[in-house]
Amino acid sequence: MKYWQVLVLKDRGPFSVIRLFSAFKYAVQGIQYAAKSEKNFQIHLFAASIVIILSFFLKLDKVEWIFIIISIFGVMALELVNSAMERAVDLATDKIHPLAKQAKDLAAAGVLVYTLMAVLIGILILGPKIIQLFY
Template identity: 35%
Template sequence: MIPGSRENHPSFRKSFGFAFQGFRFAVLSERNIKVMLAGFALAVVLGLVAGLDAVRWAIVLLCCGVVLCAELLNTAIETVVDLVSPEYHPLAGRAKDIAAAAVWVLCVFVALAGVLTIGSALIDKFL
């Protein structure tokens, strides 16, 4: 609920609409999210080629969702930092750098998980 507003909580349908609006804005404005979506599409294609089993598909899809979620949260943090500190401030920069680092750390581990799940399935199938 918007602080200070007298309105009730928005309906589930309206809340979903707001979330979709946020997702759309983030995808259109953030280059990193476009790159990630392209990476997920590649992972799905490789998964289909490798003929992943259900457990491996679950790992791959969960990894994709968690990375996308982290980047959306990073974008939200950047937006709030820009709101509260539009001028240069070392703490604003540090907050953005740490939020970005969180995404990159996750990406490294997800890439390793991708090699283990998809890579090993490709090796099993073609070697």
């Protein structure tokens, strides 16, 4: 084994290539679980695809794209955290418990609030451009 390979394999500091690569690999696995098994995440992926296609078609400017991207990625990130919360609660208890209910409902509420904002942004940016197509 070459000297630089030994260095890379032994290095476990904050900027370790192995550590960063592993963290990235596990995060991608998380996205894969969600895309395969989380119905809500699949719905968000579908909605995001439609919005992105529409946005290309309607020729958004740079600032409009930034708002659309923040909305799409924000909803997906929160949905992933919500799914993690559901699994953590299910792991913590298989009994009906008011705190388990609150934890899941609060996480779901976080997704709902951000999604409402994303929908409003979508209506404000895409709405007038879609209406213009017909008049």
